[in-house]
Amino acid sequence: MTRAGYQLIRRNKITRLHAGAVPRALEICSGCGGLSLGLKTAGFELSAHIELDPEAAASYALNFGGDHKPDSEWARPRDMESCSASQLVSDLGFATSAAESFDVLAAGLPCQAFARIGRSKLRSVSGRDDAFQKDPRAALYRRFLQYVEDTQPLLIIIENVPDILNFGGHNVPEEICETLEDAGYRTGYTILNAAYYGVPQVRERLFMVAVANELGENPAFPTPTHFLELPKGYEGSRRVALKHVADDSRYFHAIPTPHKSVKKAVSAKEALDDLPRIKEHSVAPSVIRKRKLSDILPYRDLEGPMSAYAAAMRKWPGFETKDGTDGHLVRLTPRDFPIFAKMKHGADYPQAIEVAEKLFVEALVKNGLIGARKNSKAYLDLRAGTVPPYDPDKFPNKWWKLDPGKPSRTLTAHMGKDTYSHIHYDSAQRRTVSVREAARLQSFPDGFVFAGAMNAAFRQIGNAVPPLLSLAVAKVLKSLLSGSARNKKGETDRRVA
Secondary structure, three states, rough: OOOOHHHHHHHHHHHHHHHHOOOOOEEEEEOHHHHHHHHHHHEEEEEEEEEHHHHHHHHHHHHOOOOOOOOOOOOOOOOOOOOOHHHHHHOOOOOOHHHHHHEEEOOOHHHHHOOOOHHHOOOOOOOOOOHHHHHHHHHHHHHHOOOHHHHHEEEEEEEEEEEHHEEEEEHHHHHHHHHHOOOOEEEEEEEEEHHHHHHOOOEEEEEEEEEEEEHHHOOOOOOEEEEEOOOOHHHHHHHHHHOOOOOOOOOEEEOOOOOOOOOOOOOOHHHOOOOOOOOOOOOOOOHHHHHHOOOOOOOOOOOOOHHHHHHHHHHHOHHHHHHEEEOOOOOOHHHHHHHHHOOOOOHHHHEEEEEEEEEEHHHHOOOOOOOOOOOOOHHHHHHOOOOOOOOOOOOOOOOOOOOOOOOOOOOOOHHHOOOOOOEEOOOOOOOOOOHHHHHHHHOOOOOOOOOOOHHHHHHHHHHHOHHHHHHHHHHHHHHHHHHHHHHHHHHHHHHHH
8 A cells, every 4th residue: 555545544543533433452462451451441442452372362351351252253362473454353353454443553562573683674674675584583573563554553552671772782662763753653762660650569661652643743651640769770770771772862752750749659568458468378278279369358457548559459440349359379388488477678589598597597406406417318308498499699689578668679470480579568478479469569450350370360460561550651642642633623623713
């Protein structure tokens, strides 16, 4: 199709939206739906999504499926590399073409999709350099560009890790923005911290926004609503990520920073304190083994008022809960329970090892093994049952105990393998966080459910965009569409006058 043809399609979409239609979104690599939840809450229609992971796709269907059956075409997992936009709309039975079906294209692509592939060749990955198309690093990026071409969205939003700004010494977002600009979009990127937008977690992410030229609007990003002094280390990480952002970049937007006058960042205690106390793991582990992820437990009765954050998680429109919620599974690591109990708030693995060594000495005394040979079976068995085996010099951040007065550290997909990175601040519970607590720290509402077993749920949560952060971004996108409509109305009014 010609450039004029693409422009006509986008103008028709604008006309449709100005007439009051709901903007329709397609998300690629949607995961369980953190970004989609923000879009939906801001007023976008979740028309379709693409997600390869079966359990994440099942979670998406459970939460956003509506009248769609769990085994429907709308709900099934798909691979973005093998599924084209035209095939997608055909599978879903749309009466419109791929180019006519979506107003917003969202993408949480894996960072390898944007691997450095050469500035001179980046614009050619969609078809002008046949030899270079064989480079596997270009596959996902080329596919993404094909989706842009095939769907002609009015708005594009991309989320990724900040390290993509310094991927092998290259600023990939800068190059993506150049490519999208050539395709008819005004583009921009920045880093957003989830804690600045009400998420009880210090999580830095790169966001790119592209706006079709026909809208007459420029990319914009949300203003922070919560204040936090960034913990030690984050400023250094930012400097590394921003090393390859040129001072004269046309696309980079200054990182939004909060004013001290706004609300204080949400703490871990505010996020978790009303959820059930879980102690069965240490006194009756069989109870945890028998418990299902879907089992509902009642909320705690608090002595004081419930936090505004907890209330919001219970009352999120479309995901409301009343007396309790699910997801109260925790990992059974009995060796570590005494260590968890004695760790200080904010302590990490080196401090955990110090605690473990003291507990080991106490255990030697208790078992009459103070004089035992260090290579004896009794000594080695007792040590293995008391002290974790990891080298604290190699794994300084492997463990971390939440500070109840501060936001959490970043949750990652690695939580699907272990949850030592998020030990509950309540020493009496002496455990790592539950699935529901991880979801709360990621700002998923209590009515949001996760398919699969415990490990799969943790992985989905760690992979997701925090819904409150995505909601902040989505509201700005919605305002860009509204601004375009206001400008159109103003032009019409002037012509009438």
